[in-house]
Amino acid sequence: MAMNYGNLAPLAATTSDDSQDETVQPDADAAGEAIRGPYEFDAAHVSVAVSMVDDAFATAVDSFDAGLSIMKAAIPAGTVRAASLRAVLVDALTNSLRLAPGGEKAGCFLDPADGGGGSGGLAAIRETPDDVVRLWRGIAASVSAAGAVAHFEDLLFCRHDGNGRARATRSGEAYLTAVHGRAVDIPVVEMLIRAWTLARNVRNSGLDADARSAMFTAVSDVMAARPGERPGVVLPMLAALAAGPLEVKGTPTVDPLDVDGLLRQAAEDCHDGRHASEIARLRRPRTSDPVAREAIAREEVAACFRSADAAPQAAVRMIRLEEAAQIAKKRSLPDLERVAAAGMQAIKPADLGFQVVSASEPLPTHVAEGFLHPYTRSPDWRDGLDFFLASDPPSGDIDDLRSHARQARSGLSLILPPLLFAGGLPRMRAATAADQEKHEMSFFAGVRAENIARLTAEGLDRLAAHYGIPSEDDLVDFFMSRGSRDPRAARTLAKAFRHFWHGDYESSIHLAAPAFEGAARNLLIELDEGIYRAQADKEPGGYPGLYTLISELEKLALDESWAYFFRWLLGGPYGANIRNTIAHGLPSEMSPAVAVLTLRAVSVLAVVVGATSTRVHTSNNITRDRETVLNMLASPTPLSGKSDRLLGWVADRLGRAAWTVDLLRIRLARRRTPKNHT
Template sequence: MGVDPTVLAGIAEVSVEFASLQELLQRWIARVNAEAWQGQAAAEADALWAALCFHVTERGGLAGDFIGHDADRWPANPQAVSDSAVETWADYAEAVGHPMLRARLHHLVWEARKRFPHARKAIEDYTEAVPRFLGMADRSAGRCRASDCLCFAYDLAVRLSVRDLELITKQTMIGFVRELFDAPQEAAPGLVLEILRKLVGRNASDAAVQALLSRATSIHSGDIAVLVELLQLRIAGTQDPQERTALQRQIVESLLTEAERFPGFVRLDRLNAAAIAARDYGLEDLFDEARVRMQAIDPDQLGMGSFHFEFPLRRDEIEDYSQKVLGQARTLGQAFSALASLPAPSGTRQAAQEHARRLASEGLLSSFVPSIRINAAGPVPVAEARVRTAADDENEWHVTAMMLTSVYVHHLLETVGDRFDPTAAQLAQLFTADPIITGTRAVKLALAFRYYWSGEYDAALAIALPRIEGILRETLRYRRIPILQPPQGDSRGRVTLLTTLIDRVTDAGMHADWQAFLRLLLVDSDGGLNLRNSELHDLSDTETAPQTVALVLLAALHVTAHAHQAAAPASGIGEEQQRG
């Protein structure tokens, strides 16, 4: 097919020396726009442009993002590139001067058409480019590109089982790391780790590789993050149990020592990492030491702040809503039926998804900021730090909807209490739905409502929360939905707990929106209120808000109404709801 001399001269001029393929791409774009080649020359220039737009994927392949100048976009998969473009890459790979550019073109031809000679040439040219980059005036950029070339060459050689070139590349990598060690004033732990990860993955027990790891551990002992990873790489290559344990102890002790350098959350984070490592390594003494240090931290020392948001609600709006819900209620049963029939306070999933999509389009920055949840009663992180997802945004919308609705629910319940002022006996009779809600359970639930109306919110919350779990469990039992976990192996048999019960409530006819509300309100520790755990395990030291208790009592009314529907009682909430 041949090579256009003007295009070859252009690419040769801009590629004499470059610090990265991205830099070379920018130069080539400027050159192509300035030359305005036509016909075959333009096609060859575009093929080179596309070649520079390919990048290495996580799996080691190449993927492109060149748009092209015609109506049809260039394919991202090199195997879908036209034969003429692949031939252009092959021709220019033999003609251009810079070894990394040659390597990239040979690499692309291999990925596109699996021509083995081009794979060998790519490995050879990547290796040849190393001294060229190390001789650059910009030593930092040169070392980075040299590392890239070595990793490209080694990955290709390993993937293709080209043993001779793999050994050559391995020796070059070892020499490269030794040169980095010999220039401590230019320490580059990131490059050292990048090369050593590759070598350990293939040669974990190799004496030369272990020697590099040992020397690297000594040189970078002051950088705990680097030191820990180096020690982990050394562990991967040792078969001696005593040496392995010694290295594991060194990792945990290093994390414990580093933790002492920091206050607040950073100290907690380091101690948490030490505890996890000690647990995974089976080092019980260090595991206990890390945990004792964590729990000695005062939550007030973590440096966390509270955010408060105010949502203005008009009194007349609340009154209008109350009249709309309870205006037709002539009896206590009708009032409770109206409350139990309300839409789920957490809103619909469709609305939450729309909110998440809007945030994704408008709040791009938030999706890149990692966050973490902490149980301050420990204090201890309860999840790994991660960026927000659409599910997180949906949960946040649901919880916000719950908190807004709680104001209205609180007013509705206060209105019911003022209007009917029922006794505990009257409430118990209304709640009873044998055999699901027995008299004893109904009396306890009645006490929760009486405590609420008398302003004893903590007592109301403590009594109502277990009743919800009991009513759900007995409703599922009555519906012939399994609620037992028989013994298995060393584990004992048990009754299914609340989280699993909530997962099954839709099988008993509950609406999915109410299921989501119960999960967020009672057991969701990732984004919900998690009241069952935070309150009954005394993990919260904040004052109990009446609006929160109102949500719990509303949940109790809803599951009670379902129990009545299942048991088909002669009277009570179920009958009132059916009449409504």
């Protein structure tokens, strides 16, 4: 980050040698006071500044390092406005080189030459005051250190001062001189690419050729010494080289450098899928041959396989194989996609090293009992089931979930997007901000829903223990009397409840989940919505899928919180995905909580919304007007009074528990995340 050292409190830097410490005090004018305020040019400043800058660049790694030396350098006694001179020199040197971000057009820029107004209080270079520019001119004309010449000529070029082509050429040549004989590191890469960028800016083919030759040598040396390593050094220069030589009008463009060979060698040495994709991105535009392009794609996937083979942990191997599968699919390489998929399937879930984190929030007995009491308080078991049918969405209010999701997003989740697994295989990566919000909403919805479901399961068990398990016919009669308009659906739901009470949760879930789709479809048909899709070409006719049915109901009137609960429970990728899990025979938890949630979802559409306005002991043959159905979709289960307050209290406490679990999850991820090494 660039900083305006001229605006700091009085400078007091300490240097030391073997014998004594020397404190450098703030510079002062003739009156002995520190100078602050706008810089005023003084011709005598040029020679002083030249000496200081040359000395600083004699040992500096880059301009920023030189600026740190200027802060500690002594200024000759008697120099007028010495503090102001030091400040503008430090400001000038704090304008530093910056490589274009990966994936963008190759180049290197002098920050803040992009016109963004600078950072840390520095003015944009183009807005630099004339007095400061006069000092820059004097320094650029007189310094001898190559790094100093390059930097101040570059500043003047960015300021649009003087002959731009001459400034850029002299700066670029000085950058190339400054890096000569130095070990290749990031500052060297920045100066090489900056020289190349300046050549492109003024279309100087000679400077372009010199810069490309220097980069080619640097890349070749690094790749020969450490094959497949140091991507931060190699990739930016490869991106510049891949752009080809500068075209000169009237002259055929022939690259004297074997850049394709260098790129091919880089691809063969690469052991990281992301870097392999970057190399492939540089190679593809350089050929129109489909066979060559396929070879590039295969080498890109091969790098992912090499990375997977070298992975020390099964989880890392899984991620690398997933990258390979995604690239193979994108590049239309089905044979390699199958190889990657087979490798992923061969990894056992137990080897992935998943850890379970948990948190608890004490629930006072009177609160829990207050919630459970309505299931058995009446002489009739039907009143207990009526309480079940009147409860709110187990996942909570949609606005609360969004609020929790926004607050829960941490800096870690922005750097390491969550990756969801299902059945031991990667299911979804929350790469975008929108996906991360969906992931966090799903997390809080899951915590709330599971705990509310556990309480509800206890309530239903108490109902059966207190009254005995109702017969199938009695349950069918109950659901029909509460509004169900389909006797077959009512019987299916009755069987599912009885399976639950007998402890056969798997059968309960497998019966109830498909019934939800039928209930949703029947409601849309009752509302005269034309959802049937006629045959088109080879597509057979039929009704749309689950997600479309829920979306259609939501467009009409379905309460948004209930719509979210349905999607979260039955669909994916952010949710329990119960419907798809059981439909495809995938491993899934068949617990009392999951069974209760499935029964709750089906009963909303099959029974509660199926009811007429009286909701009690009405004939299922009564024809309802459209407005009645829409009103019930908009408010399917209005709670009031004590039950509403109790459920709100429980949801609030469970929300706090969810926060604790999320905090533990973040801390665990931080401990397990390896440090990045350049």
